[in-house]
Amino acid sequence: MLEITDLTVRIADEEKEILRGINLTVPKGEVHAIMGPNGSGKSTLAYAIAGRDGYEVTGGDILWNGQSLLDMEPDERAAAGVFLGFQYPLEIPGVATMTFLRSALNALKKKRGMPELTTPEFLKLIRAKAAELGIKDEMLKRPLNVGFSGGEKKRMEVLQMSMLDPQLCVLDETDSGLDIDAIRIVAEGANRMRGPDRAMLVITHYQRLLDYIVPDKVHVLSGGRIVKTGGKELAHELEKSGYAEFTGKAA
Amino acid sequence: MSVVATRTEAEEQLARQFAKVAPELPGGAWVPAARLAAMRAFGDAGLPHRRIEEWKYTDLRIRLKAAHERAGCSQRKVDAGLLREALGEELASLACIRLVLVNGRYVSSSVPVGHEPGESWKFDSLAAVLGRPNFAWIRHSFETADEADGAAVRHLNSAFVSDGIVLTVSEGAKPALPIHIVSIIDADKPVAVTTRNIVRVGAGAKVTVIESHIGVSVSKNERQVTALTEFSVGDGAEAHHIQLVAGGADVVHLGQWDVSLAATAAYRGFQLTAGIGLARNESHVSFTGPDAKLDLSGLMLGRGRDHIDTTLVVNHTTTGCEGRELFKAVLDDRARAVFQGKVIVAPEAQKTDGKQMAQALMLSEDAEFDSKPELEIYADDVACGHGSTAAELDADMLFYLRSRGIPLADARAMLIESFAADALDKIENEELREAARAITVGWLGVAA
């Protein structure tokens, strides 16, 4: 279970707090969606969970399975099961996608006390997962994300997620930049990972994604706070009415 | 010529050593006089220092504290064990023709069956042919006339050179295997070694030549090497030339490459300098015919107080030649890399196409990168450019990798390797490229 309590986060060198007291609980087995206006702090929350430098937690806590993530390095959080699908995945020139995935997978296995995969095992796994997501072999041979289109990068994020087998998946606008078919493919990828042992936090601007990944709850984040929580129908309401109600309230 | 008032300790030692060893150095006929003239020229100018523009960042008067004694013979047999120890697993197992110098003397070759010297290629030990009438052409390589003040390395090399390989690749010949000139130094105390290789690639030939300068035992970390390579590429020939230098904080490597390219020749040079306390690699490239292609690159890896200097003088004197230079440095602690890239385009060298890039990855705030590109363009119809950058590891990329579970040290190593990759990728021979990568990764591993 993910339990975020009274979380306040400041971005290094900035005066004001971006997150101003977030309270959020995502039990295992559930998918929660976060929606909200641009600049409301959605990515900031995602980064705080993953442990990005410069996102300073000034108050509150983030507990995962009862254990605080705050003192853990990003790679330790990954070992504890946290995965962040980036809104803007980075291009890493000179690092082959395969090498990267294999290093990541083996590093996690090692930290989790599991045996590393042999080369044939690894290849078999990645080929199967890549095929599910419509990722061509040729893409896997390129340096990580280099020259990938926006949509290809997002598919690669989902491939990484399904390879690394996390228990807490935070997807930050994984749907943006995807064509209509790709949204479905990626959503199916995410849905395959739904299960009683996993919690998912899906950040999105569009109700369309939530037609595929049907959330248990929808939260509206505005001005660094969660201002409304509802069921999946909340996404449809927002689609119609927009955020005026909340931005007025939050200002 | 500047007159140096007081000699440094190292200069004194070099003068005394020369007096002592000169009678034993190889070469009859004109050779002793040429050595003496070179030593005089060195003595007149002394070690180069920062007031000489080309040596501005690498003051040998200050940095070269003492000159080690000349290396004696090594007792060790050149066998697989020694090669593995000196070169590492990857480089030792490289499929190649191997010509081995130990302590500056040619000792043995290992040539796979079917690749023997003959019509296609041949080699001699420089010591064996120096001063012989049928090798009179070598004399020009020892002439000291009109050399500028900065020519100390050449002078010292001419004065002290004990051996080297004279390699000839015949016209149109394409030896299938790389020719690897291995210079191993093995001594139980710090020693100095001076070698010169002369490579001539005939018209239309194609060859890969590797020079590695590696020490074992005490010499791994403490040796002084002066290594000069003359490399000429004939009309339409293609040559790949790779130098690998690895060592430790107390190694001094003073290297010089003199490369000349004939019409439509293609030459690709690469220099890896890994963890050398004081290294200076000076390359002079001249074009003797039109439409030749030069691609010169290198990777400098420094930590501690390593000081690695790459100095290029590329002289475009004829039309339509292409020059590509890419040098990268990875610098930790208080290490310092110097890149001086002078490109001269003479008035008659129209249609010259030159691009130069120098990039440093700074792993520590105390590291230093001095980059001095110099374009002297006297022709009007040319395309020349240069760039230079110094950057730290990208924090966002590090976070991305770590968020996938990759520990900090591994994530750093990945990004450093990725920075080095496009320099290493210049090495065309895959096995060799992997060997160079292994040296790089090995060097990185020491840091972790």
Ligand SMILES: Nc1ncnc2c1ncn2[C@@H]1O[C@H](COP(=O)(O)OP(=O)(O)OP(=O)(O)O)[C@@H](O)[C@H]1O
């Ligand atoms: N590194 C930074 N330096 C300064 N301000 C920042 C930084 N990162 C984020 N911010 C600011 O913090 C606020 C929240 O940003 P965040 O990226 O969390 O918004 P978001 O809800 O994800 O928006 P979007 O929907 O556009 O992705 C914004 O006002 C943004 O400008």
Ligand SMILES: [Mg+2]
């Ligand atoms: Mg965002």
